[in-house]
Amino acid sequence: MSAKARARRTNFLLDVTLFVICILLLTPLILLIANGFKTPQEMLVWPPTLFPKDPTLENFHKVFTETPLLQWMLNSFLFALLSTVAIVATSALAGYIVGKFPFRAINIIFILFLATAIIPFEVYMIPLYFQVKALGLLNSVGGLLVGYLVMSFGIFLIRQNVIASIPDELLEAARIDGAGELWIFWYVVLPLLRGPLAALAVLAFFQAWTAFAWPIIVMTRKKSFTIEVGLANFQSAYTVDLSLLSAASAAVMVPSVLAFVLLRRNFVEGIAASGMKE
Amino acid sequence: MLRRKQFWFAIMAILPTFAIFGWVRLFPIIETLRLSMHEWNLLSKNKPFVGFQNFIELFSDNQFMDALTNTAVIAFGAMAVTIPMSMVLAAIIYHRTRSRFSGFYETAVFIPHVVSLVPAAMAWKWIFDAKLGPLNAIIMGLGGDALPWLFDPVLSVICIIFLVSWQTLGYGVLIYLVGFRNLPKSVFEAAQLDGANGFQSFLYMSVPLLKPITLYVSVVTLISGFNVYAQAYVLASDTQGAPGRQVRVLVLDMLENSFQNFRVGYAAAEAVILLSIVLLLTMIQFGLLRGKGGR
Incomplete structure (x- = not known):
């Protein structure tokens, strides 16, 4: 295999690794959002479901009104x-x-x-x-x-x-x-x-x-x-209602993550500057 | 004449900031130091001077020692996880700078750091949940026994280390990326010509060259680890929120002594110990940097 082809293969493997790591890092947050769409009954099912079988907006409605x-x-x-x-x-x-x-x-x-x-x-x-x-x-x-x-x-x-x-x-x-x-x-x-x-x-x-x-x-x-x-x-x-809790957390988290993605450059600039003061 | 005008402008312009600073930073810091030598139960008017009595008592106080141990374990544990992981991750992301996904990588790694503490802790709380969470489901699926993650005192400290590391990782990667971008390219090209592969040049060149960055990230991680509070508050209280089950950390113990046991002087002594730890860590960082001749 030529050096170039080998480099390309290594790069491909590195990309795959990075993708897997990134998805793993984001998994808890994705699951949290998914839980917000579950019914309270589904939250109590064992083994736990990762994604809602019967997605509902009820939790979000309740969070904002009650x-x-x-x-x-x-x-x-x-x-x-x-x-x-x-x-x-x-x-x-x-x-x-x-x-x-x-x-x-x-x-x-x-x-x-x-x-x-x-x-x-x-x-x-x-x-x-x-x-x-x-x-x-x-x-x-x-x-x-x-x-x-x-x-x-x-x-x-x-x-x-x-x-x-x-x-x-x-x-x-x-x-x-x-x-x-x-x-x-x-x-x-x-x-x-x-x-x-x-x-x-x-x-x-x-x-x-x-x-x-x-x-x-x-x-x-x-x-x-x-x-x-x-x-x-x-x-x-509130009574232990995990789906309601998740919906509330998701409702708070999503706007701040979106804001971060939009303002990423500014944010990174500020934080990086803190590490440069040696 | 012009210089004098400039001087007075500078003084007048900095005065408001300095006044606020004195009011909300310098004064309470001095007050912490003063209160740590006094006894004050919040209600009585007089605050008798007790010297180092508070400090002496602290070191025979089991709850405080418990909090100090837990906090230190969490801080050092999170650092031990974060440093190697963020360095390797930053190395790979830096290597793939030209990849069209590099923006995605940086964003994804950094998101856990910007998500506010409480929603993040909620997410992990469900994962660790003994009766309903996916972690035990996976363990049992693999034939293991379900573990009481958030109820066992040792396991819940491990859970907090996990959560803190997950949050700090993005910060570490970001600072290391800046470090990698500032490394001299020529040295690496020379190493490549001499036949060093990527792994070798990472181990024998990047790691030593990045030592100042490693030192900086370690100290920042340690200091923020010693201030851990929200994570313990959310994660390690049981689902009904009973405070008895919380993992005792320094800030929690301090607030409890001040606002539940009404011993403000005693709590201030704890704050002074926290301060000494932070100062010590910072001094070690400066000392090591100077010892290495900086960079």
Whole structure:
């Protein structure tokens, strides 16, 4: 066999292997969606069926009419949206400042930002909870937001991009033309940061959307649950109805997976940047 | 004059972010450190200083030691599964970069990482279910005995490791792919000319060259493993949601001590231990990187 033919055969085998692995990785999610279409009776059949014999939309109907799932999704969406706005705004401005204004005071502030970046949220969330409580913000999106207003990694990401892609000469030229600092930030710097800011926005949104430990302590009333907390408590609040539970999980999962597939480039850019900081 | 104007602009512009930062990060972090040395039952006004008493008590507290062990096993277990698998998978995907399916591969591997924790845990919960799940159906189909996956304390830790690894794999692959793309091509061409096959150049060249990446992914995986909570919350509570059956992990123990046993200072001491573990891991990473002369 010629070398070329052998290479082609190896490649074919590798493709097959990758396909099998990818399908295996996605199987739990596919099965979850399939379970959402099963009748409660079929869920109790042994051996379990992989795909519904008698698919029904009843579970989805029930989930949206009889449970506060929509309310929970709305809570999560609002929280994630506001958190994204806050993180993008603070990171853009602070990232630009620490990247381009190397005064000693600014450097000290940057070191403080960085030093706390590795401390997990779980470490300080209990004192933060009492701060939120003192403000009377428990069970409100505002209280939830307190934990997700800033992101050290976001500031770092923007700083790296500012240093790499915005030449000092450009800023100097604008200053000589008499432009004010805010004008420069708004009309010169921000447009050049569109890519990294989009990546950061996607990252921030997903971070808030999937938050769990913080919402579970701040949101204790059923109406104010986020979708993650709501789903997790679903299993104790409702009778054990696995098909209903699966339908609810699938209804939550599918939009976020679709959003990811559409925004994959931005997402990957953001995450990959986190690994490049050596 | 211009410089002074710039300085004041920089200060004024960074002030709002810094103020928020102090309020929601620096203050609660310092408060955690302070509370860990005090006793506070949530109700009483005074919080007496107890020094290291909380820490001393923690190490003779069976529930805490249980949580610490479980969490460490989960974190190291997930790392041991994730690192080799994501490295090999990334190598194959990188090798097939020009395949018309490469986009599909990357997306499929990464989806488990972006699915939110609770729906993902729900999916696995059914698979592991002792009475209804397909895993036991397969085992019995092959002639084995059904296992009580989510009821046995050891097996449920294994289940959590499985779930965590499945979620982290996509992240590992992504970072390794970046690593593979940054490797010097010429070295590999030279090796190929010398007759090294793909497997050999993976083992003797990629693996050592990717050491900094491996170190980074290991530390990130370990740190996120030590913060495991949602997975244990969903997966290891029985179908009725009885909390008694949960696999005890650090964050769970911390929240229970704070909000059910009303021992906030004690919980803060646990948080400080979690913090020390994370700092230690990060320092080891930096130390090893510097020892190798970076890259």
